[in-house]
Structures are given as C-alpha cells and as structure tokens.
Amino acid sequence: MGRDVLLDWPNVIGYVRIGCVFAAWASYHTPEVFVCLYGTNIVLDGVDGWLARRLGRSSRFGAWLDVVVDNLGRGMLWSLLYQWGWLVSALEWCVFVCNHGNSFTSIPPLVRAINGFWTPLGVWVMGGLHALPLWLYWCHWGSPAPPIQILGTLLLGAGRLLALTAELWCVWTHIQYLTSPPTAPPE
Numbered sequence: 001m002g003r004d005v006l007l008d009w010p011n012v013i014g015y016v017r018i019g020c021v022f023a024a025w026a027s028y029h030t031p032e033v034f035v036c037l038y039g040t041n042i043v044l045d046g047v048d049g050w051l052a053r054r055l056g057r058s059s060r061f062g063a064w065l066d067v068v069v070d071n072l073g074r075g076m077l078w079s080l081l082y083q084w085g086w087l088v089s090a091l092e093w094c095v096f097v098c099n100h101g102n103s104f105t106s107i108p109p110l111v112r113a114i115n116g117f118w119t120p121l122g123v124w125v126m127g128g129l130h131a132l133p134l135w136l137y138w139c140h141w142g143s144p145a146p147p148i149q150i151l152g153t154l155l156l157g158a159g160r161l162l163a164l165t166a167e168l169w170c171v172w173t174h175i176q177y178l179t180s181p182p183t184a185p186p187e
Contacts, residue, residue: 098174128159
C-alpha cells in the first residue's frame with residue numbers, strides 16, 4: 001500500500017465529505033440545504049469506516065483523514081454557531097494530536113466504554129459529538145418546539161459532556177507522557 005491508498009474508495013468518501021462540509025459552510029443561511037449537506041457528511045462518516053473494513057482497505061491515512069474531516073466539519077459549525085465555538089474545535093484538534101502521539105498504555109473502563117459506536121454509551125457520546133452541533137443549528141433556526149429543543153439539547157449535551165471526560169483524560173494522559181522522564185534507548 002503506497003500512494004494508491006489516496007484513491008481507495010473509503011478515502012474518496014472522505015474527500016466527498018470535505019466537499020459537503022465546505023458546501024454546507026457556504027449554505028449556512030439556507031437551513032434546508034445546510035442540514036442536507038451537513039447531515040450527508042455525518043452519514044458518510046459512518047460509511048467510510050464500514051467500507052474500509054468491508055474491503056480490507058483500512059489505513060493510517062484513512063483513519064487520519066476521517067478525524068480531520070470530523071474536526072473540520074464540527075469546528076466549522078461550532079464556530080459559526082457561537083463566538084466561543086472555536087474552543088470546542090481547539091479541544092478536538094488537541095485531542096487529535098494527543099491520540100496520534102501513542103502515549104496511552106492503559107485506557108480506563110469509562111473511556112473504553114464510550115469510544116465509538118460499539119456500546120450504548122458510545123452511541124450516546126457519538127450523538128453528542130456529531131449530532132449536538134447540528135441540533136443546535138436546527139434550534140437556532142426555530143425548530144423544533146421549545147420543549148423538544150430543551151430535551152434534545154439536554155440529551156445530546158450530556159453525550160457531549162461524556163465525550164469531554166474522555167477528551168480531558170486523553171489530554172492529561174498525554175501531558176503526563178510528555179513530562180515523564182525519558183526512557184533510556186535499548187542498547
């Protein structure tokens with residue numbers, strides 16, 4: 001596997017996702033178009049990984065591209081929604097850097113339980129990460145009814161807070177790794 005990985009179908013889906021994110025950004029003031037484009041980005045986020053595993057074409061580049069597109073899309077939306085939205089994006093990029101430092105020797109059970117779509121808590125967290133900013137965008141434009149807005153925001157917000165616990169653990173663990181005494185190289 002070399003440069004041909006750039007044109008693997010799962011990665012092509014990643015490039016389509018980038019197009020959806022930029023097109024959504026351009027259509028921010030047209031909710032029907034924005035939700036369709038951003039929602040397509042979210043759905044394709046699940047398709048690219050599934051396809052990579054199905055075709056046996058998982059790659060480090062594909063894993064990297066997937067997270068870059070996730071962070072790009074959510075960061076764009078958080079920043080468009082709120083003046084402080086860049087803080088959420090900055091934390092997610094920081095976690096991305098920490099995760100690619102391979103500094104984790106053990107993962108606590110809670111973090112393991114909320115990592116991905118493989119557990120009920122993981123589904124809740126993924127909903128908080130991916131759906132909360134889109135939900136808040138929808139609420140910003142006046143839909144749905146206020147009681148539903150509150151309920152949806154609380155449910156998805158709690159999922160996002162669970163993600164925050166894992167993100168803070170990740171950053172703190174990486175800081176501990178970076179500040180620990182270096183180990184002697186093997187002789």
